[in-house]
Amino acid sequence: MTVDSPAPLVSVVIPCYNSERYLCAAIDSVLAQNHRPLEILVVDDGSTDNSAKLALEYGAPVRLLSQSNQGIASARNTGIKVSSGYFLAFLDSDDLWSEDKLTIQKKALEESPDIDCAFAHAEQFHSPDLARGERDKIFCPPGPLPARLASAMLIRHDAFMRVGLFDESLRVAEFVDWLARATHANLHSVVLPDVLLRRRLHGSNTGSTLRGARPDYARALKAALDRRRSATGSSSDEN
Amino acid sequence: MIRFVDSLVRHRTVDIIHFGTQWGSWRNVKRMSNETTYRINIPNVTSEEIDGEVIIVNLLNGNYYSAVDLAAHLWGRLQRGYSVGRIRDELLTQFTEQGESIDVDLSDFLSKLESEALIVKEGRHETLNGPAEQGNLVEIEIPDSYSAPLLSCYSDMQDLLLLDPVHDVADVGWPTAKTDADK
Numbered sequence: 001m002t003v004d005s006p007a008p009l010v011s012v013v014i015p016c017y018n019s020e021r022y023l024c025a026a027i028d029s030v031l032a033q034n035h036r037p038l039e040i041l042v043v044d045d046g047s048t049d050n051s052a053k054l055a056l057e058y059g060a061p062v063r064l065l066s067q068s069n070q071g072i073a074s075a076r077n078t079g080i081k082v083s084s085g086y087f088l089a090f091l092d093s094d095d096l097w098s099e100d101k102l103t104i105q106k107k108a109l110e111e112s113p114d115i116d117c118a119f120a121h122a123e124q125f126h127s128p129d130l131a132r133g134e135r136d137k138i139f140c141p142p143g144p145l146p147a148r149l150a151s152a153m154l155i156r157h158d159a160f161m162r163v164g165l166f167d168e169s170l171r172v173a174e175f176v177d178w179l180a181r182a183t184h185a186n187l188h189s190v191v192l193p194d195v196l197l198r199r200r201l202h203g204s205n206t207g208s209t210l211r212g213a214r215p216d217y218a219r220a221l222k223a224a225l226d227r228r229r230s231a232t233g234s235s236s237d238e239n
Numbered sequence: 240m241i242r243f244v245d246s247l248v249r250h251r252t253v254d255i256i257h258f259g260t261q262w263g264s265w266r267n268v269k270r271m272s273n274e275t276t277y278r279i280n281i282p283n284v285t286s287e288e289i290d291g292e293v294i295i296v297n298l299l300n301g302n303y304y305s306a307v308d309l310a311a312h313l314w315g316r317l318q319r320g321y322s323v324g325r326i327r328d329e330l331l332t333q334f335t336e337q338g339e340s341i342d343v344d345l346s347d348f349l350s351k352l353e354s355e356a357l358i359v360k361e362g363r364h365e366t367l368n369g370p371a372e373q374g375n376l377v378e379i380e381i382p383d384s385y386s387a388p389l390l391s392c393y394s395d396m397q398d399l400l401l402l403d404p405v406h407d408v409a410d411v412g413w414p415t416a417k418t419d420a421d422k
Contacts, residue, residue, distance in 0.1 A: 124402075218296055221294050222294045
């Protein structure tokens with residue numbers, strides 16, 4: 001890609017499920033990006049609240065896709081399958097990007113053609129609408145943390161497809177599984193020191209509401225270990 | 240030559256002091272109380288047995304662990320609330336010629352689990368949820384031949400596992416998990 005080439009299209013997939021409280025803030029943070037052009041694919045995963053209506057009100061470049069409730073992995077995959085951008089990004093419907101997120105990450109990828117995807121640091125915050133009692137129950141780590149998360153990633157579309165879609169059988173840990181497969185596929189990534197993602201903590205975060213699905217973490221990690229062992233031909237793989 | 244000294248034999252506790260080689264170096268003193276019982280450090284520790292391997296995930300430190308064979312079997316015993324003494328007796332019955340090794344290896348294994356915050360001594364969280372909250376209990380039989388129980392530790396997914404969205408806290412603050420009785 002040369003300096004004179006038109007700016008590449010970035011497809012942003014935002015899966016949502018009953019996200020009316022925070023969805024607009026998430027979409028606004030994408031629209032506030034100083035990178036253009038954008039394609040924003042909001043995938044409504046069978047919401048019963050006003051999420052779809054709110055997304056529809058935006059118009060281009062925001063596009064609404066709807067499906068029955070099948071989980072976040074499926075919703076992201078639905079967005080990926082219709083995306084046409086050179087770069088692919090994701091944002092959870094309760095999180096926020098800094099306005100230079102795409103610019104900074106795109107620059108990093110363009111300057112290092114051998115790097116397939118860029119992550120960043122994330123800062124977590126208590127959602128301001130949380131009641132005091134609820135706030136006290138949710139630990140908010142101080143300071144930014146390295147974030148190899150879907151919401152913090154910018155990746156070349158072809159590199160993403162080399163790894164493959166998200167595993168729809170996982171209700172949680174779908175990104176743990178994807179990242180493990182990406183490592184196995186020799187995807188090269190970088191975690192930028194910039195804080196580009198603001199992660200909202202609130203009572204209905206997926207991890208808390210799907211606590212019963214936590215065995216999915218073990219399943220994803222077992223699969224990762226088995227792939228690693230097959231690759232080395234050894235059962236000894238401790239890092 | 241190792242000289243084994245049983246310095247104090249109490250009703251419930253055995254202190255085992257190992258003298259090292261003929262040069263007189265000391266090894267660690269191991270103290271195990273037969274009545275000590277551990278609990279899995281739920282809800283932030285989760286585990287699953289898949290194809291004979293137990294994968295343990297610690298959302299407190301972002302590490303994950305693998306246990307197979309005897310280590311996997313012992314994890315299942317800890318899930319069921321077996322005391323140290325009961326576990327020891329089972330091992331000594333199965334592996335009659337491994338007496339000294341069992342005491343040291345079991346102590347090392349439990350210390351490792353405790354230092355990784357995977358298990359806590361019973362009584363620290365009296366109102367912890369019961370086995371039903373642990374998910375599936377491990378059903379791996381005790382192996383036929385003895386080898387020291389080993390725990391493999393992995394930290395390559397720390398940043399992802401540490402960012403698991405919500406960790407409940409109790410009044411004393413992080414990282415004590417708030418139990419249903421506290422809510």
